[in-house]
Amino acid sequence: MNIGFIGLGNVGGKLAGSLLRNGYHVTIRDLDPEITRRFIDQGAAAASSPRAVAEASDMIITCLPSPRACSAVMEAEDGVIAGLSAGKVWLEMSTTDAQELVRIAARVAATGALAMETPVSGGCHRAATGNISIFAGGDRDTFERVLPVLTTLGRRVLHTGPLGTASMLKVLTNYLATANLCSVAEALTVASKAGLDMNTAFEAIRISSGNSFVHETESQVILNGSRDISFTMDLVLKDVGLFDALARSLEVPLEISPLLLDIFQDGQERYGPREWSSNIIRRLEDACDVEVLGDGFPAELTDTEPEEVGHEVVVRGRSG
Structure with missing residues (x-):
């Protein structure tokens, strides 16, 4: 499977790194040329636009800092939607507005592609090791299709219901x-x-x-x-x-x-x-007029738990 990844910031970069580490072919897009070069050195391919990412990928992941940024990347003339076609899947991993997510998902569906929202929780240190938690909103059939990728990116994956619920x-x-x-x-x-x-x-x-x-x-x-x-x-x-x-x-x-x-x-x-x-x-x-400091604490967090294959979280009381 070819996976496109747009947005390689503090969280997105670590998630994309998990995909590369686990053998996926990843095509990236980020506005920072230094970050782009670093991922190319790790084996990723780079695309010239969000549309080019979508055209080259079976699954396109966006992980961006705001709903406005996501809308721009998706809906621009050279945006993701312009490169979508039947059978492709868009995963929105940003923290975004539920109504805006649903609106853009409808435009994605009009191309014949599928949409899921899959925001993450648990901190950058867990995103780096594939041990982060993932909320997944969308229909059950699409969820089961993308679950193998989600269990690579995260340890605990929760299907939250229809689009909008995860956001x-x-x-x-x-x-x-x-x-x-x-x-x-x-x-x-x-x-x-x-x-x-x-x-x-x-x-x-x-x-x-x-x-x-x-x-x-x-x-x-x-x-x-x-x-x-x-x-x-x-x-x-x-x-x-x-x-x-x-x-x-x-x-x-x-x-x-x-x-x-x-x-x-x-x-x-x-x-x-x-x-x-x-x-x-x-x-x-x-x-x-105090400094709240201790001794021997780390400057950055690291996940000390081993990377594990993820699994779907079963919701208590849910039938089926």
């Missing part, structure tokens, strides 16, 4: 991770201000009812001081903004989500849109 669940989980990050930042700052040993504080949280995936991962790069989680403040604002817009469209009177947007808007104004999201703790460090 909604993805922004929901990113919202929860952001809320947890802000609470972890507050807890660690209080611990530091109280004079507690930060390594001990990390372990206390890790073995307690206050533990979480965010603490086990992001707290480590916070305490190292690098704050390098390979995710930036502008992307947090985009993702939480998508969740907030979804909630407002459903007339859910949220209280926490607007506060998170205010916190990260302030963080972006202070430190820049491309600052690592974990450095949101700096707002508290500056206010309290």
Whole structure:
């Protein structure tokens, strides 16, 4: 199978790397010539446009930073849709707006091609090893067709239902991770201000009812001081903004989500849109005149679990 991959950023580059590592023929497209050259050196082919990627591939994957970027790549004169034909499959792995995804999927279907949304969750370190989780929205027949590729890219693959469901669940989980990050930042700052040993504080949280995936991962790069989680403040604002817009469209009177947007808007104004999201703790460090640091924590996260063949997650209570 020939797979096209468009968007080789922090997550997309690692996902494309998994495909190459597992023997797939991959045709790439990215605006960064240095990244493109690096993938060519690993055995990928490069295409001159998104349309050329689609024409050369059986499956086309997009992994882009925003719904606007995805729409442009798909719908431009030399975009993906212009290169699609019957039998091809488009996988959207970006975190995107569910309504926009459904709209573009209809245009994909008009060419005779198939569409699935397959956003990922679990961090760049797991994307690098093929151990990330994948939400897959779309019809069951298409899901089963693309499942072998998805279980190469990720360890846990969840069929979420029809198109749009995966995008909604993805922004929901990113919202929860952001809320947890802000609470972890507050807890660690209080611990530091109280004079507690930060390594001990990390372990206390890790073995307690206050533990979480965010603490086990992001707290480590916070305490190292690098704050390098390979995710930036502008992307947090985009993702939480998508969740907030979804909630407002459903007339859910949220209280926490607007506060998170205010916190990260302030963080972006202070430190820049491309600052690592974990450095949101700096707002508290500056206010309290402390540095929240520990000893022996890594500057970047690495997945210490071995790469495993992925599998479909069975939903409790679902028949069939």
